[in-house]
Amino acid sequence: SVLIIDFGSQVTQLIARRVREGGVYSEIHPYQSAAEAFAKLKPKAVILSGGPASVTEAGSPRAPDGVFSSGVPVLGICYGQQTMAEQLGGKVEAGHHREFGRAFLSIDKPSPLFDGFWSPGTRHQVWMSHGDRVTRLPDGFQVIATSENAPFAAVADEDRHFYAVQFHPEVVHTPNGAKLISNFVHKIAGLKSDWTMAAYRRVMIDKIRAQVGKGRVICGLSGGVDSAVAAVLIHEAIGDQLTCVFVDHGLMRLGEADEVVRLFRDHYNIPLVHVDASEQFLNALARVSDPETKRKTIGKHFIDVFETEAKKIGGADFLAQGTLYPDVIESVSFTGGPSVTIKSHHNVGGLPERMHMKLVEPLRELFKDEVRALGRELDLPEAFVGRHPFPGPGLAIRIPGEITREKLDILRQADAIYLDEIRKAGLYDAIWQAFAVLLPVRTVGVMGDGRTYDHVLGLRAVTSVDGMTADFFHFDMAFLGRVATRIINEVRGVNRVVYDVTSKPPGTIEWE
């Protein structure tokens, strides 16, 4: 296994993901408890993550010294490089030579780290994000690559198997970065690729059993892939200790509620309570138009409904959710400072104290495409696993401004036509997510001989790997024209259709 010591970087999980993709088991532990984790896990390799601190500050985080004296190969990334250099007798300087974003790396020496893709004398794009830099190497180290602002961009002590890089190999903006991590794990540390989704499933099942014991678990189903995979996995772990609750908040797409109920009752035979809470939600949302207020209102009512349902089944000790890793970091902050909330994802943020329920979140470390792979491993029907993501707050965040039943109806019909055309054109699987947005704007049109004054409908479709960045999908114009004509002809209340050509960033995928 690989121990990843976390110094607080926003992208530490991506290191774990790259290691997983290489078929190797890893665990992330914060630097504070890394010494215990190292002793317990007995890893064959250690990776030190990046982080926001500066090693030049007193009291800044360090790796346990035992890691360096154990003989285990170590790879330091960014802050990890700096603390490694400092701890082994080198020198780090603060400030002056900041490098953020794309940089070019010149390869100086061959190294097993670069084997197969980077050779001496060549230059390659990498992703940098650092203020401090190493200025003197510890004994035994040599430079294997440089960049304009980082003379020690990659360094190695080949005898001791210590490697350290100033750039971030774990992000996709460093092409070949994944191969670098793979070389470290496989060629340098000698680990085999035997960690598969089947193995992940077994380990998660053990973890769920250990966490839950004989407790009762209630799991919220949203209709999406994530909560379905979480529920099926938990059911496999603890059987009838699990009850699923599907809360229909009246903000689902056309036919969605029935599909979910059928999948769980017929296909899996998992106990499912279907609560029609649409009155409660729609009343609470009446006259609410601020996006964050919508999200918080929906989140609060979800908790209320769960609490009621938990009481009905005689109390539950745990609440299970299909929270994914991107949900966790986007709610904490991805692009901003330590507490910038981009959107309050309704399924993140813990529970009110009064609930006395603990969270079971078996997918918290995974990215969407990994959850799909796990779903396939659990035999979920392809039609379900391959579904586009659907946000917890549902259609509420696709109706900017006030939500009414009439608007919801219009949106449901238009959305169904759009998706129908996408499926017919064979484009569904090429798109990460496609949906319609009903705008609070009316425009003038002409139909037959009459004037119309109706809503504008926005169409959105994006491609993405994990939902964290996205590009708008390039439909051909004839396709968009066909969808617009069908929607305007078939859906009363819409007389104009527009297509959203914003990528993420700077836009988000949803409009609210």
Ligand code: XMP
């Ligand atoms: P944004 O709009 O933030 O969305 O670019 C990224 C992905 O997350 C989905 N999304 C949510 N999923 N609860 C969820 O379960 C939420 O509150 C939520 N908000 C956005 C969105 O559909 C996209 O796939």
